[in-house]
Amino acid sequence: MFDGLPLHPLFVHAVVVAVPVVAVLAIAAAWIPKVRDWLGIVFPILATAAFIAALLTKQSGEALATQVGQTAAVTAHAEIADIATAGAFLLFAGAWAQWGWLRFFVRPRPGHSEARVTRPRVARAISIGVSVLLSLVGVFAIVAIVIVGDSGARAVWE
Numbered sequence: 559m560f561d562g563l564p565l566h567p568l569f570v571h572a573v574v575v576a577v578p579v580v581a582v583l584a585i586a587a588a589w590i591p592k593v594r595d596w597l598g599i600v601f602p603i604l605a606t607a608a609f610i611a612a613l614l615t616k617q618s619g620e621a622l623a624t625q626v627g628q629t630a631a632v633t634a635h636a637e638i639a640d641i642a643t644a645g646a647f648l649l650f651a652g653a654w655a656q657w658g659w660l661r662f663f664v665r666p667r668p669g670h671s672e673a674r675v676t677r678p679r680v681a682r683a684i685s686i687g688v689s690v691l692l693s694l695v696g697v698f699a700i701v702a703i704v705i706v707g708d709s710g711a712r713a714v715w716e
Contacts, residue, residue, distance in 0.1 A: 564618065564621075564622045564625065565614075565618040565621075566615065566618040566619045566621070566622040569611060569614045569615035569618050569619075570615055570707075570710065572611040572614075572615070573608070573611045573612050573615045573642075573646070573703065574703060574707055576604070576607060576608035576611050577608045577611075577612065577642075577645070577646050577649065577699050577700070577703045578699070578700050578703060579604070579608075580601075580604050580605045580608045580649050580653070580696075580699075581649060581695075581696035581697070581699040581700045582696065582700075583597060583601055583604065584601075584605070584649060584652060584653060584692050584693070584695065584696040584699075585692070585693050585696040585697070587601055587656065587692070588656070588688075588689035588690075588692040588693045588696075589689060589693070594656075594660070598657075599657065601653050601656075601657065602650075602653040602654045602656075602657045604653075605649050605650045605652075605653035605654070606650055606653075606654075608646055608649060608650070609646045609647055609649065609650035611646075612642065612643045612646035612647075613643065613646075615639075616639050616640075616643050619635075619636065619639060620636070623636060629713070629716065631709070631712055631713035631716045632713050634709055634713070635706065635709040635710050635712075635713045638702075638705055638706045638709050639706050639710075641702050641705075641706070642699075642702040642703050642705070642706040644702075645695070645698050645699035645702040645703070646699060648695040648698065648699065649695055649696065649699050652688075652691060652692045652695045653692075655688060655692075656688050656689075656692055659684065659685070659688055660685070663681070664681050664685060
């Protein structure tokens, strides 16, 4: 609560923008090297901000639920919110994993002519695996945010 007003509606707006944007960036960065290079460290930082926003939204929602009471719709929304928060966490973890993999293992280190992974087929296979997982996580996060948003809207109007 801020000056008697619930913070949950404010935080919700941050999450419904940040998580889908990061999810779309995740899918683009997974398959388009120019996007990945252009984003650089900004991508995992944005994913971190989206995850923090999701945590704040969940926490403020739990506080709001104690104020408005636990109806069936509020309970269902809270349960679905756990899934959306997990989606935001997976985006956060996936963004840092992809950035770390490329930064520290695939690209040559400063002062070295080779990457740490010297077998191109292994590096390519792992990179494709990371890209597939990151894409799946991006789709999951978008779907989870849409579903939790719908259940939240239903909880407000019921």
